[in-house]
């Protein structure tokens with residue numbers, strides 16, 4: 651293993667595919683996980699430069715009076731318009747990329763995980779050593795998201811899906827695929843990939 655740095659392994663997958671669930675299992679094996687979605691929200695609330703750019707682009711309603719990110723408002727704004735998705739991505743993703751690199755340098759492990767809904771779409775896959783795609787049938791994903799997020803309508807979930815690459819394309823581009831359907835166990839699949847990564851590093 652190159653002693654100087656940890657390998658960067660991406661975990662991606664469409665909305666509701668089970669990325670966070672898979673990452674929790676890797677977490678139990680001691681692998682540090684960087685959640686790009688969570689961290690993006692943190693940066694949008696705490697990075698003054700990013701905050702002012704978002705307010706400029708999407709208006710003062712982007713934040714509540716207490717300064718919290720108005721997720722419902724922004725979701726309605728961006729997910730219905732591909733141009734606005736591009737705009738928010740262009741503001742948020744460079745900040746997340748820098749923050750991830752800084753975080754990785756602090757980790758002293760063979761590999762770290764970057765969990766992100768968008769890796770191929772944003773080009774950040776190129777900065778990673780390996781990519782895992784979590785794949786599950788569209789119907790199962792929609793049903794799981796509607797159970798988990800009661801505030802989201804089926805039509806919003808479908809609009810979000812339209813902004814993401816199809817699962818089949820991501821399976822082809824990924825180094826590893828984890829199948830998270832109803833009849834496949836996750837833990838053995840995670841253990842197999844963990845073992846392969848440790849052997850390769």
Ligand SMILES: CC(C)(COP(=O)(O)OP(=O)(O)OC[C@H]1O[C@@H](n2cnc3c(N)ncnc32)[C@H](O)[C@@H]1O)[C@@H](O)C(=O)NCCC(=O)NCCS
Pocket residue numbers: 664665666686687690691719720721722724725728735738739742743746766767768810813814
């Ligand atoms: C618009 C926001 C505030 C809505 O927040 P909300 O809590 O309602 O949704 P959440 O973040 O959980 O997203 C729901 C799902 O939508 C998908 N999604 C999120 N952002 C994007 C995007 N830019 N393009 C396509 N799909 C996206 C993901 O599958 C995600 O799991 C939020 O999604 C956001 O800030 N997005 C832009 C930043 C971004 O791209 N984040 C993700 C990777 S860094």
Ligand SMILES: Nc1ncnc2c1ncn2[C@@H]1O[C@H](COP(=O)(O)OP(=O)(O)OP(=O)(O)O)[C@@H](O)[C@H]1O
Pocket residue numbers: 663664665666667668669670671672687767794795798830831836
């Ligand atoms: N194998 C499974 N069996 C049952 N429920 C599952 C399974 N995998 C995931 N889920 C549930 O489905 C929902 C979506 O999973 P999870 O949050 O891990 O997906 P995600 O890919 O991180 O989603 P998002 O992109 O929306 O953040 C969660 O409520 C989770 O508990």
